[in-house]
Amino acid sequence: xxxxxxxxxxxxxxFMFYALAKGLIDSRGHTFEHILQDIETLNQxxxxxxxxxxxxxxxAYAHLTDKYALMPCGASMGDNYGPRLxxxxxxxxxxxxxxxxxxxxxxxxxSLALQLYLGKPLAEIDWVxxxxxxxxxxxxxxxxxxxxxxxxxxLTYAAEGFVLCEDLGAWWFQETNGLPLPLGGxxxxxxxxxxxxxxxxxxxxxxxxxxxxxxxxxxxxxxxYGRGLDxxxxxxxxxxxxxxxxxxxxxxGRAGIREFLGRAAKAKLIPADIDLVFVD
Numbered sequence: 001x002x003x004x005x006x007x008x009x010x011x012x013x014x015f016m017f018y019a020l021a022k023g024l025i026d027s028r029g030h031t032f033e034h035i036l037q038d039i040e041t042l043n044q045x046x047x048x049x050x051x052x053x054x055x056x057x058x059x060a061y062a063h064l065t066d067k068y069a070l071m072p073c074g075a076s077m078g079d080n081y082g083p084r085l086x087x088x089x090x091x092x093x094x095x096x097x098x099x100x101x102x103x104x105x106x107x108x109x110x111s112l113a114l115q116l117y118l119g120k121p122l123a124e125i126d127w128v129x130x131x132x133x134x135x136x137x138x139x140x141x142x143x144x145x146x147x148x149x150x151x152x153x154x155l156t157y158a159a160e161g162f163v164l165c166e167d168l169g170a171w172w173f174q175e176t177n178g179l180p181l182p183l184g185g186x187x188x189x190x191x192x193x194x195x196x197x198x199x200x201x202x203x204x205x206x207x208x209x210x211x212x213x214x215x216x217x218x219x220x221x222x223x224x225y226g227r228g229l230d231x232x233x234x235x236x237x238x239x240x241x242x243x244x245x246x247x248x249x250x251x252x253g254r255a256g257i258r259e260f261l262g263r264a265a266k267a268k269l270i271p272a273d274i275d276l277v278f279v280d
Contacts, residue, residue: 001196003031004032004051005034007030007034007054008038011222012076013225014225016211018243021221022221025207035051043107046060056188057112058257061187062264069190071183071200072279073203073248074204074205075183075245076184076241080169082167082170085166086162086164087132089140091145096146100144100147101126101144102128102138103129109184116172128144133151136157152234153235154240176256180245183241208247254276261276
C-alpha cells in the first residue's frame, strides 16, 4: 500500500526518517510519500484527516483522538529542556505575562506550555502568531517583545543576539518532579485498522533505530534541513530530540503526555476527559 507521511523539514525529523527515505530498512512492501511541512500546517492537515501518518503537536492531538492513534515512537520530548522564551533583554515571568509574545502557532505544544507556565489562556495573553523561522527577525523589528522559540532556534538564539528568559522544558521538569515535556508525536489514522497501525509503527521505529545506529550518515542526511546549522550543532540538536525516548517513550513518556494534557484540561485549555489512544 501507499501512505502519506507528514513530518517537519527539520534535522530531527529528517534524521528519524532517513532510513525510510533512503530505502535502508524493510518497508514491508509499502511505499511512502514524504510530505515536509511545518508542524502547525501538519496539525491543520491532521484535523482534516488528509494524512495517513504524520507528526503533530501533542497539544493538537488532544483534539484528534477520535481520528488518530499515537505511536509510542517518534515523539519529540524535552527532557529538562524545551521551547524557550527569549528577548533582546531579560524579562521576568511577571514582565513576560504583560509582554507581546511571538508564538509559532496556536496549536503547537509550545503554545500550550506557555499558557500553563503563565497560568492563563491565550485569550488573556498579548500574542501574535509568527512562523517559527521568522520569530527572531520579528522581535528584532520591534513587533513583539518576547519570542517563543522552537526547533534549532533553541540552540542559536544567543548567536542571534537574544537572552534566555525561560526554558519551558526546564520549568516543566521542575514543576513535575522530572517528567519530560511532550512536544510532538507521530500519529496514524485509526481507520487503517490496528494491524496496519502496528505495521506502520514498527517501520517508523526501525527507521529511528537505524539512524541512531548510523549516526554520522543520518546527521549528514539531515544537515540540509538545519537552516544554517553546522554539523556539530545539527548533531547536538538531533541528540536533544532523537534519543531513547524517541525509539520508545515508554511509561515515563506516557506519564508526561497524561500530565501535560491533564493539567491543560483542568485549566480548561483543551477538551476535558480526553481518551488517549496508543498503538500497542
